[in-house]
Amino acid sequence: MHRPIIETTDLSFAYHDGRPVLSEISLSILHEDSVGFIGPNGAGKSTLLMCFNGLLAPSRGRILVDGIPVARENLKEVRRKVGWMAQDSNDQLFMPTLFEDVAFGPLNLGLEQAEVLRRVDDALARVGLSEFRDRAPSHLSGGERKAAAIATVLSMQPEILLLDEPTNDLDHASRRALIDLLKGLPVTRVVASHDLEMILELCRRVILFDHGRVVAQGPTAEVLGNDELLRAHRLEAPLSLTLRR
Ligand SMILES: Nc1ncnc2c1ncn2[C@@H]1O[C@H](COP(=O)(O)OP(=O)(O)OP(=O)(O)O)[C@@H](O)[C@H]1O
Ligand SMILES: [Mg+2]
DSSP states (O other), X not given: OOSEEEEEEEEEEEOTTOOEXXXXXXXXXXXXXXXXXXXXXXXXXXXXXXXXXXXXXXXXXXXXXXXXXXXXXXXXXXXXXEEEEOSSGGGTOOSSSHHHHHHHHHHHTTOOHHHHHHHHHHHHHHTTOGGGTTSOGGGSOHHHHHHHHHHHHHTTOOSEEEEESTTTTOOHHHHHHHHHHHHTOOSEEEEEOSOHHHHHHHOSEEEEEETXXXXXXXXXXXXXXXXXXXXXXXXXOOHHHHHHO
């Protein structure tokens, strides 16, 4: 876990309106580490995750994924390594059936049919959606769509998982199953979330963002245990941590 797998140097980003959304972000995420991105609404967490897999191009600075610059000519290679789950599942599900959505990535990798089938079956089973494989994603519930979006990422078997609010809309049992699943995957995980209990359980480190800047980072319990810091950035310590004191 000592080698950096995602590195950004002085990364800045603005959408078309030109307002700075990310400013001079330099950070390093280690191979097979589990890192939580926390911060108030609009802090820039989702935007940064989208820069990591090249969906958005920074206006300044650079990003390396496993040593490869995230740039147009390398996007295929980068996206083979980086699986990204959108905050809004509807952005990720666009095929007529769930099966086709989960098979889409593996087919694009040019895998053989038997391997594609195996991966789809495995991914759907892992998120508990095997019985819905022939259903239209638009006919799934919000939580089921979230699980489906996770399956589309798992079927790619990426080395790096970028998960944007993965527990939103999930019922208690599905949330628990997802946390346990993620804990067991030997990959690098970056999770942006307001579910700080989940972050506490899943992540070794956290990075706190506000107004597009890194304002704090460190071991999860240390950062989440700092009430004053959290309150200053519109967050609240998870109850289980408060009760431990
Ligand atoms: N397409 C866009 N065009 C212009 N501004 C945008 C666009 N998408 C997001 N923004 C702005 O960029 C900033 C960062 O948004 P982002 O979605 O990255 O925040 P976030 O930290 O993920 O927030 P949340 O906790 O609500 O998910 C916000 O001020 C937002 O209004
Ligand atoms: Mg977001």
